[in-house]
Amino acid sequence: MNLPQTFQEKMKNLLQEEYDAFIRSYEEEKNQGLRINTLKISIDEFLQMNPFTTEKIPWVKEGYFYPGNERPGKHPYHEAGLYYIQEPSAMAVGELADPRPGERILDLCAAPGGKTTHLASEMRGEGLLVSNEIHPQRAKILSQNVERMGIQNAIVVNETPERLAVRFPGFFDRILVDAPCSGEGMFRKDEEARLHWSPENVALCARRQDEILDHAQSMLKPGGRLVYSTCTFSPEENEGTISRFLEKYPNFEIEQVEVYEGFSPGRADWVEKAAPGIEKTIRIWPHLVKGEGHYIAVLKKVDGDEAPRIKYAKSKLDPKMLKAYQQFAGETLNRTPSGNFIAFHDQLYALPEEAPALDQLKVLRPGLHLGTFKKNRFEPSHALALALSGEDAKNVWNLPADSEEILAYLKGETLQAGGPKGWYLMTVDGYSIGWGKLAGNVMKNHYPKGLRWMG
Structure with missing residues (x-):
């Protein structure tokens, strides 16, 4: 060398x-x-x-x-x-x-x-x-x-x-x-x-x-x-x-x-x-x-001045967005993340407990990204899927790690599936990896395009 x-x-x-x-x-x-x-x-x-x-x-x-x-x-x-x-x-x-x-x-x-x-x-x-x-x-x-x-x-x-x-x-x-x-x-x-x-x-x-x-x-x-x-x-x-x-x-x-x-x-x-x-x-x-x-x-x-009081973040949310999220959560989740909800444009986040005020800071991720508000409906984020366990979702579709299906999912392909329509937490050997949405007998793939495997 x-x-x-x-x-x-x-x-x-x-x-x-x-x-x-x-x-x-x-x-x-x-x-x-x-x-x-x-x-x-x-x-x-x-x-x-x-x-x-x-x-x-x-x-x-x-x-x-x-x-x-x-x-x-x-x-x-x-x-x-x-x-x-x-x-x-x-x-x-x-x-x-x-x-x-x-x-x-x-x-x-x-x-x-x-x-x-x-x-x-x-x-x-x-x-x-x-x-x-x-x-x-x-x-x-x-x-x-x-x-x-x-x-x-x-x-x-x-x-x-x-x-x-x-x-x-x-x-x-x-x-x-x-x-x-x-x-x-x-x-x-x-x-x-x-x-x-x-x-x-x-x-x-x-x-x-x-x-x-x-x-x-x-x-x-x-x-x-x-x-x-x-x-x-x-x-x-x-x-x-x-x-x-x-x-x-x-x-x-x-x-x-x-x-x-x-x-x-x-x-x-x-x-x-x-x-x-x-x-x-x-x-x-x-x-x-x-x-x-x-x-x-x-x-x-060892010693020093005690901290002055700081401002804490306050929940800021359009009622329509909250209603859309609550509808999604009621249909899809057994457990919802805790924390104060806050919206950045059309993006919904759950702030950590005791989160400080974030105004005038360059913030990339103000807590857990829950999803996006789209035309009066809520679409869950990839981050939310990865923060959930199988017990947290009402509908779960599990794919073995050594299966062709998990490779197809990671490449962004649709899968043949059956069951109640709606959002599914996709898991690999029981551990969350993303979202799918079942319509008819087709599981639409919501794995993020920027993360998809090539080839």
């Missing part, structure tokens, strides 16, 4: 006797992982029907390695949101964030969604998750992954940390900053990261991280937890960033968290003026575990 020469010299100076083992790790295959989505399926249930060759990842209870010759991203279970494909080391971040049901949590740099969906599964649908991504195209991918995993209590926004900090002082119980970085830990799997690396970019990333943390800390409640992570080896962006932060904000301290076999402590000797307790931070090395490079610091806000 063609690694930047200056990077190699830097790592040799840092690692010394470990350097040869580190460099040899680049000749090995990258490790693949999937994380079971416990919002939709339990670990035991998934393992009983698991079609892949998997091996437990030690540092995350829902995580499993799979071999590079298998393709879980091309399986119907992936479309049903039963798991998220995620780099194994990256799963440690959500685990150490340790979110709790009922909390208010912010994922500040959230795309493409691996860590957000991990946080959501631990929250079990209770509390508020705000997932932010500053880049519009990446924010759309984040929103799609939130939808696929059936998450109901997340708001997806496309904002700067600065604007969010103005709106949410002292508001969150936990904040995750998976910071933009020089990406050294991803060199084995990402050629772009190798091509764009330079010492100047490392310094630029470190300055950007300082700014992001400035805004993040102001949004955390006293007693709250701030988790900082990168996928780089660079001390300037890791121990250096945390040390600079703690010097500026002495009301924070580094927390001791569980350290798994192969994880290494932060290095005080790699930076000037290392913060006390920097060895409690965590480094993950590709020559010591089956994963790429990562750095994680867990910080506690």
Whole structure:
């Protein structure tokens, strides 16, 4: 592998006797992982029907390695949101964030969604998750992954940390900053990261991280937890960033968290003026575990000002739209999602409980998308289907994962079917995957055109 020469010299100076083992790790295959989505399926249930060759990842209870010759991203279970494909080391971040049901949590740099969906599964649908991504195209991918995993209590926004900090002082119980970085830990799997690396970019990333943390800390409640992570080896962006932060904000301290076999402590000797307790931070090395490079610091806000009162979102709905939704729900559902209903043009959403007011923010997904109001009738969304279980719908049409019918459905084809007319929750081996609408003996396909399989 063609690694930047200056990077190699830097790592040799840092690692010394470990350097040869580190460099040899680049000749090995990258490790693949999937994380079971416990919002939709339990670990035991998934393992009983698991079609892949998997091996437990030690540092995350829902995580499993799979071999590079298998393709879980091309399986119907992936479309049903039963798991998220995620780099194994990256799963440690959500685990150490340790979110709790009922909390208010912010994922500040959230795309493409691996860590957000991990946080959501631990929250079990209770509390508020705000997932932010500053880049519009990446924010759309984040929103799609939130939808696929059936998450109901997340708001997806496309904002700067600065604007969010103005709106949410002292508001969150936990904040995750998976910071933009020089990406050294991803060199084995990402050629772009190798091509764009330079010492100047490392310094630029470190300055950007300082700014992001400035805004993040102001949004955390006293007693709250701030988790900082990168996928780089660079001390300037890791121990250096945390040390600079703690010097500026002495009301924070580094927390001791569980350290798994192969994880290494932060290095005080790699930076000037290392913060006390920097060895409690965590480094993950590709020559010591089956994963790429990562750095994680867990910080506690010891004291600070209590949050001022903020405005909460209010239900805003055209009575005609509400009536159309209620008619649909009465005919189709055994359970309706909770939360305040709010309309954005002709789109209906269920806001999470305690959702803040969202005016003047760039919002991609203000909660669970329920559907669209079309000419005095309501058409359910794909997001609603993925948030439901088979017990939630009155009419269910199940397709086995190894059947021709599920492939036809995912390609957007109509199916021959019989039964009462109306909306059907389509499932794969009992797990929701989309909508169909039965008329006569034809199940009309409502799987979204942009998600349909080709060929």
